[in-house]
Amino acid sequence: MNRLAVEWADAPWWLPGGQLQTVWPALLSRHRLGEAPRWRRQRWDTPDGDFIDADWLIPAGPAEAAPAPLIVLFHGLEGSSASHYAVAWADWAQRHGHALVLPHFRGCSGEINRAPRAYHSGDHVEIGWMLEQVRRQHGAAPVLAVGVSLGGNALLRWAQEAGHQAGGLAGAVVAVCSPLDLAASGAAIGRGLNRLLYTPMFLRSMKPKALAKLAQHPGLFDARRLRAARTLHDFDNVFTAPLHGFRDTDDYWRRASSLWRLADVRVPALVINPRNDPFVPVHSLPPPGAVSDVVMLWQPAHGGHVGFATGPCPGTVTTLPAVVMRWLRQGGCDHG
Numbered sequence: 001m002n003r004l005a006v007e008w009a010d011a012p013w014w015l016p017g018g019q020l021q022t023v024w025p026a027l028l029s030r031h032r033l034g035e036a037p038r039w040r041r042q043r044w045d046t047p048d049g050d051f052i053d054a055d056w057l058i059p060a061g062p063a064e065a066a067p068a069p070l071i072v073l074f075h076g077l078e079g080s081s082a083s084h085y086a087v088a089w090a091d092w093a094q095r096h097g098h099a100l101v102l103p104h105f106r107g108c109s110g111e112i113n114r115a116p117r118a119y120h121s122g123d124h125v126e127i128g129w130m131l132e133q134v135r136r137q138h139g140a141a142p143v144l145a146v147g148v149s150l151g152g153n154a155l156l157r158w159a160q161e162a163g164h165q166a167g168g169l170a171g172a173v174v175a176v177c178s179p180l181d182l183a184a185s186g187a188a189i190g191r192g193l194n195r196l197l198y199t200p201m202f203l204r205s206m207k208p209k210a211l212a213k214l215a216q217h218p219g220l221f222d223a224r225r226l227r228a229a230r231t232l233h234d235f236d237n238v239f240t241a242p243l244h245g246f247r248d249t250d251d252y253w254r255r256a257s258s259l260w261r262l263a264d265v266r267v268p269a270l271v272i273n274p275r276n277d278p279f280v281p282v283h284s285l286p287p288p289g290a291v292s293d294v295v296m297l298w299q300p301a302h303g304g305h306v307g308f309a310t311g312p313c314p315g316t317v318t319t320l321p322a323v324v325m326r327w328l329r330q331g332g333c334d335h336g
Helices: 018-027 084-096 124-138 150-168 182-189 192-216 223-228 232-243 249-256 259-264 319-329
Strands: 040-045 051-057 070-074 100-103 143-148 172-176 269-272 295-298
Touching (some): 018 084, 018 192, 051 124, 070 084, 070 124, 084 100, 084 319, 150 249, 150 259, 150 269, 172 319, 182 192, 182 232, 182 249, 223 232, 232 249, 269 319
Parallel strands (some): 070 100, 070 143, 172 269
8 A cells, every 4th residue: 555655645735625636637737748649549349239439549669579558448427538537547658658548438439329228337248348359459468457437336347247257358457436335426426515516517418418319219218307317316217227227226326336346356456545535435435354355455545536636736637547557567467
């Protein structure tokens, strides 16, 4: 734990509290130190007649004898390759000679997907399929899979389901600010300041996408109930849960949460959860005894939700990739 804290010891004095450490880095901090990422988009056709758009960042120059790990980045709720954390990861990868790919969850690449479904927090089958596409294209080179928020929970669910087979697709996995207990995080985001700040932000993009899906597939759900949704719990009850095989929101959040099976993870994993994350209550975080011996929990006091700003105002959001890659170099893939 302390080795990681060396590179990100604390939040800057001028950025106190979990809310500021969440909002400021997303909107106002500097997200890159080098050139803007030059993404190359590739479309993958899925077995159910749909598609997934993957954005690739390939370093220039000759390949090394021992290639650097390919970073596979899974974004969060309503995220994309334009999200602030994706730009920060791409900037770090570009400056350090790493290839990186960000596969978009369905409907998040700027174009509505075709199938009568979207994506969800426990979509471990989709995560596995995406990693298979990466492995098929990237050969035997090492792969580091990083999931942010929703993407991190789904990634951990994949690692739990895959067990010892996970190592065939990823040498290590990292979950950043993930809502490991979806019910606890859903309750947190649905009350107080969170409900005023973040719930409307998410629903502003989620509702139009859902209604566009209804236009594609008439009768898929009740449009009136969806328009009336005021919380993520409401939205998931109408849309996410029934479209993906869950009875209701409570069933979805329970079955999709990765918290309950962290002892089943068999691939080296780093699980990062700041203790002032406004989306992830401290009481919902796992204790060390709840995880397998290849899982490292890092729960710093500060960081907000996918914030980790550092330096003088306005700060930069480039420290987290360095921390994660340091863990990898220090033996993240050698556990067990």
